[in-house]
Amino acid sequence: MVTIALDAMGGDRGVETAVRAAASVSLQKNGPAVLLVGDRARIEAVLQRSRYDAAQLSIHHAPQVIGMDESPREAIEGKPEASLLVGARLVAEGAADALVSAGNTGAAVLACARHFRKLPGVPRTALAAVFPTEQRRGEKDDPFSLVLDVGATQHTDADALVGFAHMGAAYAARISKNPKPRVALLSNGAEPYKGPAEVVEAHRRLQADPCLHFVGNVEGVDLPKGVADVIVTEGYTGNVLLKTLEGISETALNVARYAYRSRLAWRIGLWMMRGGVMQLKQLTDWRQYGGAPILGFDHLFIKAHGRSNERAIANAIKVAAKAAGSGLCREIEAQLAGKTEAA
């Protein structure tokens, strides 16, 4: 059986939400076991008020907590017994198969780098994110694409971009049950010669790669249309992109609130459209889709959004169990063996 370590202290909503998510997963048939890592007394206090299957839950005490706004580097150095670091250590030691946290993203990337081993053939590890689109994809009809990297790197070289393509494709194949995911490079034009030198070089190599279904360059304008299942980019641009989408969602909500307050006709109009608004919300609320994997290490980490509610964390645990159970890391290693070219 698969066991998932959960950082019980991470996330904006704190220990209550994390422990309740684990409790709900414990009651599901064929779900993974969950190892709760954090302050034992506080975890037990929440469990006392919850329904759960004790056979599926265990606790590992960790006395320190890394806050959401702490400097990742200082936190990792100064708090060796933080739940996030202890969780990563437990996974590395084999006590669990993968780690889930809704905590500090930068600290999560560093915790993996400290306790996990980068897979042979992986030029750079990546933080991936799911991204809402109009089209649905794979056997599971998932309404999102995967974008990577969105935060483990800044600028990268062609080697790293090719590695991201393979890791993203392996993940999409397993999680969305999409046997031949379409992979695209983010650039500022569809033509192969568009973009910075490393993007042009990665295009050439991906085009010639028989193991990938490479569909070429995509532009920002194509992303919400769902023209590809995996979008490859450097971390700086990927992160800016992801946070822009978050900003757009917030702006749309502000405009809707303004419309609701301003005129009775608009209020009635919004009410009549509530089904459509909910569909739109679902399309843009990618937080529910189970979190962002850190790929390229010998163990999997799933970073749930800081604002995750109970359902989102439970989804992240299930996604982690699925990926770990399907041998994702071994598959990435196999795909990348011998891929790296000398610069």
Next chain:
Amino acid sequence: MVTIALDAMGGDRGVETAVRAAASVSLQKNGPAVLLVGDRARIEAVLQRSRYDAAQLSIHHAPQVIGMDESPREAIEGKPEASLLVGARLVAEGAADALVSAGNTGAAVLACARHFRKLPGVPRTALAAVFPTEQRRGEKDDPFSLVLDVGATQHTDADALVGFAHMGAAYAARISKNPKPRVALLSNGAEPYKGPAEVVEAHRRLQADPCLHFVGNVEGVDLPKGVADVIVTEGYTGNVLLKTLEGISETALNVARYAYRSRLAWRIGLWMMRGGVMQLKQLTDWRQYGGAPILGFDHLFIKAHGRSNERAIANAIKVAAKAAGSGLCREIEAQLAGKTEAA
């Protein structure tokens, strides 16, 4: 009086729209004169069907046209008598004060590089774009920020980013009548140490610059909120960002169309909200805001969106006239004198 050269052949809507825009500007009191550059017979055919002030309009024949989808480099080499290139040459020779085109963006950047002179002290020229926000700014209550670069560069160094900050501030001060525009650096975190090395270095130098109102780093999530008047970034990331916003607008329209078709209640709801939808459309339809300037040359070029309608091109002509009349290029030169540090 200010004279604006207009590439009459550029843009998705062709010569008809461009000439009608020029005709409407010619009738405005205190408007600029317009020099129409393109196929004389086709321009005259449209003018025959239009109301215009002949004292304010003239034509310069150019026999070739660069298509919207042509490779910029090949077009610039192969069509020396294209309206875009002839227009740039006329401005360089003093026959007009600035150039406006709704044509091929890449070719426009190359046409400027061929016929205009880069100002002393400008490390890299930039294509800027306006970007819709919730907040309004400046004396003119403009609902947008300026982002640069969005396409003249790919990756850049700190020198170039500092130059973009000064050029953007000079433009915003003149066009939005915003005497002290807030300038921000796009990064993947608010802290000064976040981002690639060149962004960190540019942050340090902008922070110490007494001539700018630098407000620090902004993330993508902040952009639509209007936290800054000028957003500085490299061309690759800026272009991806801009095209993502375009994609979001299109997706929102598709969702609205779907809602309209799907249910009577949603259709009525949309109808009741039409005032609000129009406000939202106005907020996101930045095409009407007069186009994107190419900054850093001794002459100004305003690139109107390819899909510009008559009103958008007329706006671009007026913006170009305002910028040229206010001595924008001299101001940029003055601001950047002595700013470039050795690497």
